[in-house]
Amino acid sequence: MSCETTSKNATPPQRGIAPGSESIDAHEVALRTTIDPRIPAVVPGFDAPFFQAGLAGYSDAAMRIIARRQGCPYCVTEALLDRTLLAGGRGFAKADLGDLEDNIPGGIEDQPLAGQIMGSDPDEMSRAAVRMIEQGSWSGRTRGVGHKDTQPLRVEEAPPDERLAFATIDINLACPVKKIKAKARGGHWLRDPEGALEILSAVREALPSGVATTLKIRRGSDDSEEAERNFMRLFDGAYELGYAWATVHGRTVEQKYVGPSRWTFLRDLVRRRPDRIIFGSGDIWEVEDIFRMIEYTGVHAVSVARGCIGDPWIFRRARQMMAGETPTWPTLDEQREVLLNHFHLSAAVNGEVKAGKLMRKFGIRFARHHPESETVRRRFIHVSSTAEWEAVLDEHYTKPSEAGAAAC
Numbered sequence: 001m002s003c004e005t006t007s008k009n010a011t012p013p014q015r016g017i018a019p020g021s022e023s024i025d026a027h028e029v030a031l032r033t034t035i036d037p038r039i040p041a042v043v044p045g046f047d048a049p050f051f052q053a054g055l056a057g058y059s060d061a062a063m064r065i066i067a068r069r070q071g072c073p074y075c076v077t078e079a080l081l082d083r084t085l086l087a088g089g090r091g092f093a094k095a096d097l098g099d100l101e102d103n104i105p106g107g108i109e110d111q112p113l114a115g116q117i118m119g120s121d122p123d124e125m126s127r128a129a130v131r132m133i134e135q136g137s138w139s140g141r142t143r144g145v146g147h148k149d150t151q152p153l154r155v156e157e158a159p160p161d162e163r164l165a166f167a168t169i170d171i172n173l174a175c176p177v178k179k180i181k182a183k184a185r186g187g188h189w190l191r192d193p194e195g196a197l198e199i200l201s202a203v204r205e206a207l208p209s210g211v212a213t214t215l216k217i218r219r220g221s222d223d224s225e226e227a228e229r230n231f232m233r234l235f236d237g238a239y240e241l242g243y244a245w246a247t248v249h250g251r252t253v254e255q256k257y258v259g260p261s262r263w264t265f266l267r268d269l270v271r272r273r274p275d276r277i278i279f280g281s282g283d284i285w286e287v288e289d290i291f292r293m294i295e296y297t298g299v300h301a302v303s304v305a306r307g308c309i310g311d312p313w314i315f316r317r318a319r320q321m322m323a324g325e326t327p328t329w330p331t332l333d334e335q336r337e338v339l340l341n342h343f344h345l346s347a348a349v350n351g352e353v354k355a356g357k358l359m360r361k362f363g364i365r366f367a368r369h370h371p372e373s374e375t376v377r378r379r380f381i382h383v384s385s386t387a388e389w390e391a392v393l394d395e396h397y398t399k400p401s402e403a404g405a406a407a408c
């Protein structure tokens with residue numbers, strides 16, 4: 001099971017609720033946007049105010065590496081259920097949010113990385129957080145995509161200079177999936193802030209001080225005043241416990257992915273808590289949305305979620321805008337290279353059979369950039385192997401002259 005949305009639970013791309021934001025000049029904002037120095041102080045290398053969100057069913061090491069190659073400075077794994085971690089990844093297929101392998105960092109290129117976990121019991125969550133750190137500990141020399149059998153390192157045995165593959169542990173208090181809620185996980189906790197704070201406290205205490213903790217949260221369980229009070233209690237309590245930042249999704253849990261994200265909520269929150277580092281999420285579809293959200297709400301970084309599925313170049317465009325350059329769309333050659341690399345990375349992480357299925361979803365989204373998008377989209381739907389993926393690329397992503405040359 002995953003956080004995957006269905007048409008019933010999600011509405012098509014639209015703008016977040018932000019009256020007055022129409023007049024914002026995203027290019028002008030980008031030029032003067034910098035990263036708050038407190039952020040790279042927590043996560044060295046996090047050098048631009050945007051990142052790739054956790055996306056169950058998508059944001060595995062392959063997708064993350066592809067995003068990083070286009071300039072994404074920081075990524076979050078998909079939410080991993082505490083019990084999956086404690087069980088070593090086995091026996092929880094039905095309740096699992098993303099397989100364990102998906103959350104194994106992809107090596108030196110997959111840095112810095114937040115490992116996201118979700119669960120219902122403080123003890124299990126704290127043990128899972130420690131396990132995540134142990135699982136992700138590495139010497140920085142041998143680990144990488146496809147290497148899943150390195151020996152875990154005990155947290156307490158880690159030498160002070162040991163590089164931990166996870167720069168932060170991110171607690172998911174946002175996932176709206178029903179089954180998860182029924183088991184008191186994810187967004188469910190917004191109805192029970194004291195219970196959630198017990199989890200946050202247990203996790204914080206279990207981890208060494210050098211490992212930062214962060215959280216992902218929605219703006220409330222619903223639109224009631226009580227929900228807002230609960231949100232504030234949980235939000236403030238997290239920072240008091242030492243959490244470095246919260247990524248706030250401007251939709252309620254009840255909303256799932258239906259209707260717009262409320263950027264006004266994010267703006268008001270930043271005004272009410274000016275000293276906190278706050279990240280924003282919701283309705284980031286185009287690169288301009290990143291800078292519109294920063295300007296309108298004052299958040300310190302923006303989470304790019306559905307908007308980067310099949311569009312890793314959104315990060316390149318963001319960097320280009322910050323450098324005062326005109327953002328460029330990927331040429332067919334650039335698309336081909338990324339699509340080829342993404343499939344190969346996915347096969348290394350997931351094995352070819354799983355990659356074949358997974359990459360169809362990406363192919364459909366990648367096709368949007370192709371001049372014959374509908375034809376290409378239909379071709380990707382049926383792909384199931386490396387050879388088939390490459391055949392689509394040869395057929396549709398090679399200029400006629402090159403295709404001729406290749407055929408000779």
Ligand SMILES: Cc1cc2nc3c(=O)[nH]c(=O)nc-3n(C[C@H](O)[C@H](O)[C@H](O)COP(=O)(O)O)c2cc1C
Nearest residue numbers: 003004053054055056078079281282283284305306
């Ligand atoms: C298919 C899907 C899977 C998601 N999985 C996760 C997840 O594992 N962890 C998480 O923090 N958020 C997850 N989210 C939420 C996104 O990170 C993001 O907060 C949300 O999509 C709102 O941003 P957007 O409107 O720009 O897409 C998921 C969203 C979608 C659509």
